[in-house]
Amino acid sequence: MSRKRLLILGGYGNTGRLLAELLLKYSDARLILAGRSLEKAEAVALALNGKDKNPRVTPLRLDAADPFTLRQAFKGVDMVVVASSTARYTENIASEALKVGIDYFDVVFSNNKSLILKKFEERIKKTGLCFITDGGFHPGLPGVMVRHLGAEFDHMHTARVGSVIQIDWKSFDLSETTAIEMVEEFRSIDMKSFRNGRWVKPGLKGPEYIRMDFGAPFYRRSCVSMYLEEMGKLPTIFPDLVDTGFYVGSFNWFVDYVVMMLLFPILWLFPKLGVKPMSRLMVWGLNTFTKPPFGTLLRCEASGVKSDHPLSLALTLSHPDGYYFTAAPAAACLLQYLDGSIRKPGLHTQAILTKPHRLIKDLKKMGIEIKLETSH
Ligand SMILES: NC(=O)c1ccc[n+]([C@@H]2O[C@H](COP(=O)([O-])OP(=O)(O)OC[C@H]3O[C@@H](n4cnc5c(N)ncnc54)[C@H](OP(=O)(O)O)[C@@H]3O)[C@@H](O)[C@H]2O)c1
Incomplete structure (x- = not known):
């Protein structure tokens, strides 16, 4: 099975960077760290890749306000991981993920985000995609x-x-x-x-x-x-x-x-x-x-x-x-997603979709x- 590629929106923020570190340590996923500053994404990607001969982290400039660039960025990716303060752009992110046909995960705490995702629930199911929302510590644990x-x-x-x-x-x-x-x-x-x-x-x-x-x-x-x-x-x-x-x-x-x-x-x-x-x-x-x-x-x-x-x-x-307490449960949930054990079509929350004993372990x-x- 080929290695999964995850695009972390907000990948150089407080939560995103720690999440990237944990995914590098505990999975073999390839990561794209994205945000509005290419300079910051490059600096963090460089630090995370270190002396790795096969670097797994790529930086990317990406603004969640721009649906067109989101669509381009989502091509060739398995999942978008939203670790950015972009609740107001949930509609952009979710609808572009659906158009391109990629899975979705977020750690965003926002009632408005939840309402927007619910609007897409039927389409998510029909397209066979897996959307996991409310990841992290609370919500999430x-x-x-x-x-x-x-x-x-x-x-x-x-x-x-x-x-x-x-x-x-x-x-x-x-x-x-x-x-x-x-x-x-x-x-x-x-x-x-x-x-x-x-x-x-x-x-x-x-x-x-x-x-x-x-x-x-x-x-x-x-x-x-x-x-x-x-x-x-x-x-x-x-x-x-x-x-x-x-x-x-x-x-x-x-x-x-x-x-x-x-x-x-x-x-x-x-x-x-x-x-x-x-x-x-x-x-x-x-x-x-x-x-x-x-x-x-x-x-x-x-x-x-x-x-x-x-x-x-x-x-x-x-x-x-x-922040580590936010990133660790998100990473633990993604480990279950990456090995395919919890991936199923629909809109789910981290807390209800994951296997609790394994997550705690x-x-x-x-x-x-x-x-x-x-x-x-
Ligand atoms: N569930 C939980 O337990 C939990 C706990 C803590 C935080 N959170 C959530 O996690 C999210 C991130 O929090 P944080 O404290 O890690 O924030 P942070 O350190 O400020 O990082 C936010 C990241 O989002 C990026 N970003 C902001 N606007 C963007 C846009 N329009 N397009 C692309 N990237 C954008 C920022 O980069 P640029 O500004 O350079 O673009 C930065 O990388 C928030 O939504 C927060 O509610 C959840």
Whole structure:
């Protein structure tokens, strides 16, 4: 079988570069690193190829805003991997991938992106292509963790996933496009969670907060509900489930309370003009007020019944580097795609399509710390 060629859009960004490194290490795929700067793509490709006699990485200048150049670039490629802050160009990327007949994967967190991809769902199926969306850490891992633990129960009743995202933002070059995309996405976050067997939207009191104990050095923290497409599928997969949801951790007091409180009224009053100043305030707040200890962590707490006895399990995945924690699950998912074991026609999410036990095993191999606690 010939080696697959993947085009990574945003291949020299924070996530894209780490993803490329992992794919070079754990697969034999050939990679094209693309973005709007040929200079940056060349520098990263050169570093990744090193002294390799058969270089596997090629740089490419490519702008997702331009459908024609996307089409040219997609010819001769098996899959486009979207690791770029290009949610607004999802229509371009998906429709050109469909025209050329290549598969698709993304790590983009965007409700708008999901709506656009759903529009293409029937065409994706008809053309026999495999589109995998919501790759990475969150979205991407919470659903995998619940599925992984779910196999241990005869009946799983509850499964909540909480997160800690305490990143040393100053050490990364968070681009303006990415910051703008983050601010635009905050507007469309859905905050429903699954309570007593039904999805509940936040009431007048606002979104639902839970407290979860993440252990040292983060201990007990508040997290707020955030609906992810992958969590929506879980009650169908586990019919005994009555309580589930994903709960995102805080950034820091300034971003949580000052930026978020200003964001909604400002973007309501100035939907276009407000985005840039709010994204600058957010980046300043992230850089200034996020303090150590740094780390990124996901914890799934599940309870239910096994052999007529109550059982509680907690699975914690963590890594000090939030971008590595994004790239590693994406790479682990792509390993399953590259060997053909999960490739099937249709629009899928990483969390529901992948084989959870293998994904967790591969994450461990890639250096993600994994801890399982059991209590009967
Ligand atoms: N699922 C998860 O767990 C998770 C976690 C973190 C981030 N993400 C997502 O990952 C994406 C990338 O985030 P990041 O922090 O890695 O961003 P980043 O470091 O700022 O990199 C963004 C990349 O996208 C490229 N890009 C931007 N606009 C482009 C365009 N029009 N055409 C082609 N390339 C373009 C940039 O290059 P140029 O600007 O030079 O073109 C850069 O290479 C974001 O959508 C973010 O939401 C997901």
